[in-house]
Amino acid sequence: MGDEEILDVIVVGAGPAGLACAGEAAGAGLQVIVLERGDVAGGKNLSGGRLYLEPVKDLCADLLKDAPFERPVVSETVCLCDERSSLSFRLDQPTGNSVTVLRARLDKHLANRATAKGAMVLPQQRADELVMPAGRVTGVKVGPEVLKARVVVAADGVLSFLAQQAGLRPARETHTYAVGFKEIIQLDAAVIEDRFNLPKGQGAARLYMGAVTGGLPGGGFIYTNRDSLSVGLVVQLGAVRKWRSESHLFDLLEEFKQRSDIAPLLAGGQTAEYGAHLIPEGGFGALPSPGIPGLLLAGDAAGFVLNTGPVLRGMDLALTSGVLAGRSIVAGLKARQPETCLQIYRQALKQSFIMKQMRAHKKAPIVLSSDRLYRRLPEQMVNWATDFFRVGPKGSHPRMRQAFKGLRRSLGFRGLQDLWRLMRM
Amino acid sequence: MKVEDKVALCAIKQHAESHIQLDTSLCEKCPTKICIRACPAHLYTLEQNEVKVDHSGCLECGTCLVVCILGAVSWNYPQGGFGIRYRHG
Numbered sequence: 001m002g003d004e005e006i007l008d009v010i011v012v013g014a015g016p017a018g019l020a021c022a023g024e025a026a027g028a029g030l031q032v033i034v035l036e037r038g039d040v041a042g043g044k045n046l047s048g049g050r051l052y053l054e055p056v057k058d059l060c061a062d063l064l065k066d067a068p069f070e071r072p073v074v075s076e077t078v079c080l081c082d083e084r085s086s087l088s089f090r091l092d093q094p095t096g097n098s099v100t101v102l103r104a105r106l107d108k109h110l111a112n113r114a115t116a117k118g119a120m121v122l123p124q125q126r127a128d129e130l131v132m133p134a135g136r137v138t139g140v141k142v143g144p145e146v147l148k149a150r151v152v153v154a155a156d157g158v159l160s161f162l163a164q165q166a167g168l169r170p171a172r173e174t175h176t177y178a179v180g181f182k183e184i185i186q187l188d189a190a191v192i193e194d195r196f197n198l199p200k201g202q203g204a205a206r207l208y209m210g211a212v213t214g215g216l217p218g219g220g221f222i223y224t225n226r227d228s229l230s231v232g233l234v235v236q237l238g239a240v241r242k243w244r245s246e247s248h249l250f251d252l253l254e255e256f257k258q259r260s261d262i263a264p265l266l267a268g269g270q271t272a273e274y275g276a277h278l279i280p281e282g283g284f285g286a287l288p289s290p291g292i293p294g295l296l297l298a299g300d301a302a303g304f305v306l307n308t309g310p311v312l313r314g315m316d317l318a319l320t321s322g323v324l325a326g327r328s329i330v331a332g333l334k335a336r337q338p339e340t341c342l343q344i345y346r347q348a349l350k351q352s353f354i355m356k357q358m359r360a361h362k363k364a365p366i367v368l369s370s371d372r373l374y375r376r377l378p379e380q381m382v383n384w385a386t387d388f389f390r391v392g393p394k395g396s397h398p399r400m401r402q403a404f405k406g407l408r409r410s411l412g413f414r415g416l417q418d419l420w421r422l423m424r425m
Numbered sequence: 426m427k428v429e430d431k432v433a434l435c436a437i438k439q440h441a442e443s444h445i446q447l448d449t450s451l452c453e454k455c456p457t458k459i460c461i462r463a464c465p466a467h468l469y470t471l472e473q474n475e476v477k478v479d480h481s482g483c484l485e486c487g488t489c490l491v492v493c494i495l496g497a498v499s500w501n502y503p504q505g506g507f508g509i510r511y512r513h514g
């Protein structure tokens with residue numbers, strides 16, 4: 001790269017957002033490099049996780065062709081937990097609409113696809129800062145070197161130091177982040193299928209809400225991979241900051257694994273890896289502007305994550321925003337009007353499911369930060385179910401009608417209000 | 426399983442220089458010292474009433490940076506090619 005050379009596009013970050021953008025732009029004939037601070041694409045990345053396929057199956061058909069997915073999720077379970085018991089809702093279907101993934105494998109595949117389309121992915125390169133004379137981004141600095149481009153894309157993830165430098169995220173507000181931490185626990189494929197009652201090659205997702213997070217807003221998860229389980233917790237950092245407890249956060253994961261309704265699923269498994277990563281959970285109200293002149297934000301860097309409780313999505317939004325950013329750059333540069341890229345991108349986002357869904361679920365972050373959802377509600381539901389299934393020493397058990405009346409009484413006005421809010425969210 | 430043993434399973438290429446700096450004069454005044462309980466890798470400890478951080482097991486999540494009330498944590502990603510490398514993710 002000569003000193004004077006001006007590239008078409010520099011993408012910072014080889015995650016789904018950056019690689020989708022790079023593939024799109026390079027595929028249209030632009031000169032694209034991707035800077036990734038890790039040893040390899042995916043080496044720094046971690047999700048729960050599962051990828052919802054419907055939103056991206058057309059847009060990213062090429063990118064996701066032959067992708068190394070773990071298992072299609074055909075079995076969905078939500079478990080409400082008190083300290084010792086849990087009450088579950090479970091749906092088993094013949095086919096699923098999401099697939100479990102491991103990011104080291106998935107992101108490597110995406111990098112290969114982007115490379116095949118002509119993008120150059122450069123690992124071990126940390127973009128240190130934006131070059132922005134007079135408020136317009138013209139390149140990035142990597143160590144002492146300055147790389148120039150017509151457009152820079154910050155796909156550098158949830159902490160996006162570049163978006164911060166551009167003034168798009170001046171203060172990192174604690175309540176707009178959650179932390180997820182998880183283990184990869186290795187188990188034979190056949191054992192997984194047996195324990196989760198799955199047809200061969202199919203997968204399960206289990207989400208846990210209540211005492212598992214020690215009363216903090218958040219939840220636990222188990223996802224089945226081909227021959228491992230992803231087992232972890234997500235908690236909102238705004239609540240962690242005010243957390244009154246003697247425990248450490250990581251203790252909660254150990255307690256989660258040792259619960260009597262979870263330990264049998266993990267028994268005999270070997271922990272192969274431990275990891276942690278933040279999630280931008282501020283929702284619509286916390287979205288930054290998606291760029292400044294010369295700079296576009298995509299994926300987590302732009303705050304594109306939807307958490308509505310049972311559904312947590314970031315990867316399909318990252319892929320989609322990456323493709324849209326790539327297309328907007330192609331349109332702007334082909335018309336020889338690079339300054340229009342941001343406006344085209346903004347428009348494309350507005351018309352996409354990303355902004356529509358983020359807006360539709362804009363109340364979710366507030367509703368989901370109510371303590372009672374994690375303390376009182378799961379406990380009350382478990383208590384009700386316990387009574388419902390119980391035959392007492394006097395030989396009695398409740399009639400259906402009494403049981404439901406009992407539930408209503410124990411939920412009380414507040415509990416019903418919580419349920420109502422959840423349903424209207 | 427202890428969290429130290431979990432972190433020990435991770436592939437981490439250590440840079441000699443720490444990418445985490447603490448302004449301990451601020452930590453002294455911190456009523457909660459929440460970094461100690463929040464860090465998923467248990468890098469923060471209290472030694473003789475002083476908050477200490479050991480960058481060597483860092484998972485690079487940024488929790489400390491975001492929960493610190495007083496802005497005492499300066500944090501950047503390790504230099505390119507250093508730090509955690511997830512084999513699964």
Ligand SMILES: Cc1cc2nc3c(=O)[nH]c(=O)nc-3n(C[C@H](O)[C@H](O)[C@H](O)COP(=O)(O)OP(=O)(O)OC[C@H]3O[C@@H](n4cnc5c(N)ncnc54)[C@H](O)[C@@H]3O)c2cc1C
Nearest residue numbers: 013015016017037047048049050127157180299300314315
């Ligand atoms: C515990 C957990 C569970 C989740 N579960 C799900 C789920 O089930 N489904 C779902 O869809 N989403 C889930 N998500 C969210 C999802 O992982 C993210 O939304 C998604 O990874 C965002 O992709 P991205 O490309 O924007 O960012 P990332 O995947 O974070 O990629 C950013 C890249 O930029 C690189 N980088 C950063 N700074 C620099 C720099 N200065 N120079 C060079 N490179 C840099 C990083 O190394 C990284 O490779 C989960 C997240 C977590 C943490």
